[in-house]
Amino acid sequence: QVQLVESGGGLVQAGGSLRLSCAASGRTDSVYRMGWFRQASGKEREFVAGMRWSGVSTYYANAVKGRFTISRDNTENTVYLQMNSLLPEDTAVYYCAADVDSSMLFTVAARYDYWGQGTQVTVSS
Numbered sequence: 001q002v003q004l005v006e007s008g009g010g011l012v013q014a015g016g017s018l019r020l021s022c023a024a025s026g027r028t029d030s031v032y033r034m035g036w037f038r039q040a041s042g043k044e045r046e047f048v049a050g051m052r053w054s055g056v057s058t059y060y061a062n063a064v065k066g067r068f069t070i071s072r073d074n075t076e077n078t079v080y081l082q083m084n085s086l087l088p089e090d091t092a093v094y095y096c097a098a099d100v101d102s103s104m105l106f107t108v109a110a111r112y113d114y115w116g117q118g119t120q121v122t123v124s125s
Helices: none
Strands: 002-007 010-013 018-026 033-039 046-052 058-060 068-073 078-083 092-099 119-124
Touching: 002 092, 018 033, 018 092, 018 119, 033 068, 033 078, 046 068, 046 078, 058 068, 078 092
Parallel strands: 010 119
Antiparallel strands: 002 018, 018 078, 033 046, 033 092, 046 058, 068 078, 092 119
């Protein structure tokens, strides 16, 4: 089992920045990849960013490329999502997720095995 706890969401004006944190505990040695997803009201959950637990590779959705950065603090088993130049359309509940099955379909939410509770990000115009 892997437990994930997100934090860092909040209300920010357009153009501002936020940093989300995802603290992982439990069987973190089984994690292959971490992902950040978001779900806006009335919409499906969508992939935002991902990275190999080893930190070797990172991936981004086109909508956030160049604005968001995923990273990991190895000593604290914490994954971060630095979000800059935020737009109103970035408003959503953000979730971190862990994949333990080495799935190549890293943008597909159903391929992730463990999820955090989510944190709300609201960007005002």
